[in-house]
Amino acid sequence: xxIDPGSRITGYGIVDMDGSRSRHVASGCIQxxxxxxxxxxxxxxxxxxxxxxxxxxxxxxxxxxxxxxRNPDSALKLGQARGAALCAVVLTGxxxxxxxxxxxxxxxxxxxxxxxxxxxxxVSLLLSLSEPPSADAADALxxxxxxxxxxxxxxxxxxxxxxxxxxx
Amino acid sequence: xxIDPGSRITGYGIVDMDGSRSRHVASGCIQxxxxxxxxxxxxxxxxxxxxxxxxxxxxxxxxxxxxxxRNPDSALKLGQARGAALCAVVLTGxxxxxxxxxxxxxxxxxxxxxxxxxxxxxVSLLLSLSEPPSADAADALxxxxxxxxxxxxxxxxxxxxxxxxxxx
Numbered sequence: 001x002x003i004d005p006g007s008r009i010t011g012y013g014i015v016d017m018d019g020s021r022s023r024h025v026a027s028g029c030i031q032x033x034x035x036x037x038x039x040x041x042x043x044x045x046x047x048x049x050x051x052x053x054x055x056x057x058x059x060x061x062x063x064x065x066x067x068x069x070r071n072p073d074s075a076l077k078l079g080q081a082r083g084a085a086l087c088a089v090v091l092t093g094x095x096x097x098x099x100x101x102x103x104x105x106x107x108x109x110x111x112x113x114x115x116x117x118x119x120x121x122x123v124s125l126l127l128s129l130s131e132p133p134s135a136d137a138a139d140a141l142x143x144x145x146x147x148x149x150x151x152x153x154x155x156x157x158x159x160x161x162x163x164x165x166x167x168x
Numbered sequence: 169x170x171i172d173p174g175s176r177i178t179g180y181g182i183v184d185m186d187g188s189r190s191r192h193v194a195s196g197c198i199q200x201x202x203x204x205x206x207x208x209x210x211x212x213x214x215x216x217x218x219x220x221x222x223x224x225x226x227x228x229x230x231x232x233x234x235x236x237x238r239n240p241d242s243a244l245k246l247g248q249a250r251g252a253a254l255c256a257v258v259l260t261g262x263x264x265x266x267x268x269x270x271x272x273x274x275x276x277x278x279x280x281x282x283x284x285x286x287x288x289x290x291v292s293l294l295l296s297l298s299e300p301p302s303a304d305a306a307d308a309l310x311x312x313x314x315x316x317x318x319x320x321x322x323x324x325x326x327x328x329x330x331x332x333x334x335x336x
Contacts, residue, residue: 042251043258069240076237079247083210086248087255090211 001058002143003049004136005085007077008034010045011136014056015127017148024127026056027137042084049088061089062147064139065098099146104139107146169226170311171217172304173253175245176202178213179304182224183295185316192295194224195305210252217256229257230315232307233266267314272307275314 004011013027030048032041053061066082069075089096102112109122120138123129126145133141172179181195198216200209221229234250237243257264270280277290288306291297294313301309 039254039258039264042254046255046259066244069244072237072240072243075240075243076234076247076250079244080251080254082244083248083251084255086207086210087214087252090207091214096207 001053001056001061002140002145002147003061003063003085003089004139004143005045005063005078005082006136007041007074007081008032009136010049010081010085011134011138011140012049012052013133013137013141013144014052014058015141015144015148017151020149022127022145022148024129024141026052027133027141028052029134029136038080042080045081045084046088049085050092053088053092053094058094060097060147060151061094062097062099062143063089064104064143065100067101097147097150099143099150103150104142104146107149108142169221169224169229170308170313170315171229171231171253171257172307172311173213173231173246173250174304175209175242175249176200177304178217178249178253179302179306179308180217180220181301181305181309181312182220182226183309183312183316185319188317190295190313190316192297192309194220195301195309196220197302197304206248210248213249213252214256217253218260221256221260221262226262228265228315228319229262230265230267230311231257232272232311233268235269265315265318267311267318271318272310272314275317276310 001012001014008031010030014025016023016025030045032044066078069078105114105119106112108126109118116135119142120132120135123138123141123145124132127141132138169180169182176199178198180198182193184191184193198213200212234246237246273282273287274280276294277286284303287310288300288303291306291309291313292300295309300306
């Protein structure tokens with residue numbers, strides 16, 4: 001399962017990896033109304049992500065790493081949403097990995113410089129979706145696919161590499 | 169109960185308000201080791217705050233409002249810790265209020281420009297503590313006292329004022 005947290009929209013995407021083949025299981029967005037108080041919005045993110053995990057029972061979760069943000073105000077907002085999403089995951093006890101944005105784009109689009117539209121198109125193609133997912137769901141599916149591919153490679157390298165490659 | 173969230177240390181303080189009299193019930197700090205992975209640290213904040221709420225059963229919770237931060241990187245870190253702390257509170261269903269830093273300092277030290285040491289000393293004095301609490305516990309107790317005093321005033325003004333004064 002991949003998660004793309006945001007203060008307004010948190011995307012999630014679940015894929016089933018069978019060898020090098022990947023299948024789309026579920027994806028969607030958790031939207032929070034910007035006119036609602038912050039605690040209520042964080043509660044929505046936490047509770048809906050917990051519900052998604054409980055219904056689809058993913059075995060591993062991956063999330064995009066956040067680097068230096070330009071705007072302190074949006075960094076705080078993203079941080080709060082990310083904190084709520086991470087809480088939902090860690091309380092389930094599922095293994096959690098983080099990937100750099102460039103690594104995610106590289107994994108699905110072949111280049112770390114791919115834009116949102118390219119990621120959306122490639123995720124659609126890789127998972128043979130009849131219509132492209134929303135941008136946030138696509139980003140989450142890209143994180144899931146990146147984790148799936150990395151895991152495949154690391155599994156081939158053996159369990160020690162898997163452990164070293166997993167950043168909790 | 170007042171909470172002062174931080175990425176390394178989250179302070180908490182519980183006071184009992186009886187009319188205009190305030191009594192110290194409990195206070196302390198939740199420390200997270202900076203060399204541990206972020207999800208684990210957020211889990212610690214969430215679980216320990218939940219445990220504090222369960223043992224002391226406060227009836228209302230207050231937290232400091234965060235304004236524009238200078239540094240985006242520390243804003244993200246603070247945001248994540250604050251997100252975890254807010255999740256712990258909202259899941260208990262307790263009413264949550266936010267207060268501006270200046271309002272908190274004003275409430276305990278009589279001036280919005282008070283520094284950390286003044287807040288620590290005044291909290292000690294107001295609660296007749298035999299020794300001053302740590303800076304983070306003192307900040308959390310100051311938030312609790314600010315909420316207690318504001319609540320008192322608003323209660324005298326009637327329930328409509330209480331509702332208007334409470335920022336969720």
